[in-house]
Amino acid sequence: MRVSTRSTRFIRPFALLALALCASAVAAEDKFPSGPVTLIVPYAPGGTTDVVARQYAVALQTALGQSVVVENRPGVSGTLGAQALLRAKPDGYTLAMIPATVFRQPFIQKTAYDPASDFTYLARISGYTFGIVVRADSPWQSWADFLKSARADPGKYSYGSPGQFSTPHVTMLEIGAKTGISLNAVPYKSDAECIPALLGGHVSMCAAGSSAGTLVDSGKLRWLNLWTERRSTRWPDVPTLRELGLDLVSASPYGIAGPKGMKEPVVRVLEDALHKAAVDPVHLAALKRQDQALMYMDGAAYKRFVAEQISVERAMVQRLGLKAD
Secondary structure, eight states: OOOOHHHHHHHHHHHHHHHHHHHHHHHHHHTOOOSOEEEEESSOTTSHHHHHHHHHHHHHHHHHTSOEEEEEOOOGGGTHHHHHHHHSOTTSSEEEEEOTHHHHHHHHSOOSOOTTTSEEEEEEEEOOOOEEEEETTOSOSSHHHHHHHHHHSTTOOEEEESSTTSHHHHHHHHHHHHHTOOOEEEEOSSHHHHHHHHHTTSSSEEEEOGGGHHHHHTTSEEEEEEOSSSOOSSSTTSOBTTTTTOOOOOOOOEEEEEETTOOHHHHHHHHHHHHHHHTSHHHHHHHHHTTOOEEEEOHHHHHHHHHHHHHHHHHHHHHHTOOOO
């Protein structure tokens, strides 16, 4: 079929425009990131995770050369960031911090995501210093003092945690099972809510992260124990659970992921930037203030860790009978 000269003149500008648009799209991808990146923090502002995450975002902003916007999405045991990734474009502009609850929750109740296949795992970053903290005017000077009271009055005492089925909550369940004590669990959205409730006398203690540390250092709160592998250099007089006869260590490592289906060039840029941000002095100083250790893993190692952690969480949920009806 013969195409008229007029038709050719009509088609050519559109073809050139399409080629230009394609070239522009490729160039934009090559320049990733060319705009702000959102980092979803699945906890409330002011809590342990948020405090460190905001400093990490500052370091990541330097590494990427673009602004990094922290978006808090508290609730549902810290899984709202993961859920947001299901709806996000896999272009690298939406990332989320991934706590251990993301691997745990699917075994407790039905979730919209599969942690083994629905995300692109980019880097493991750190873990927490957790412990049991009470008010300074509490009658319990030690863990042994508290155990004596709890055994004498089962169900009388309550503890706050940063959410139902959060790592502090399930660790308290394990402590209860191992010691035979019965406590009332009161879930909050973060330590930023739990600690004021403790100070106000609404709960007997908090299973908290090291955001409680400033108040411990100022003499308003007191640790009864810490859940670390070894004693903290910041609080060397506080015993670990292992020293108290409980074979438990609870650090709950967290990392960063994006939606599944991300392109390899974008993943490479992000992995490099996430590593640079992890070892940036700004982030390391924030970790030190919260008594947290750097637990960095690259994407490949983090993906292997996730697979192992999914199995650990499945076994723990079965052991504690946490599956929802």
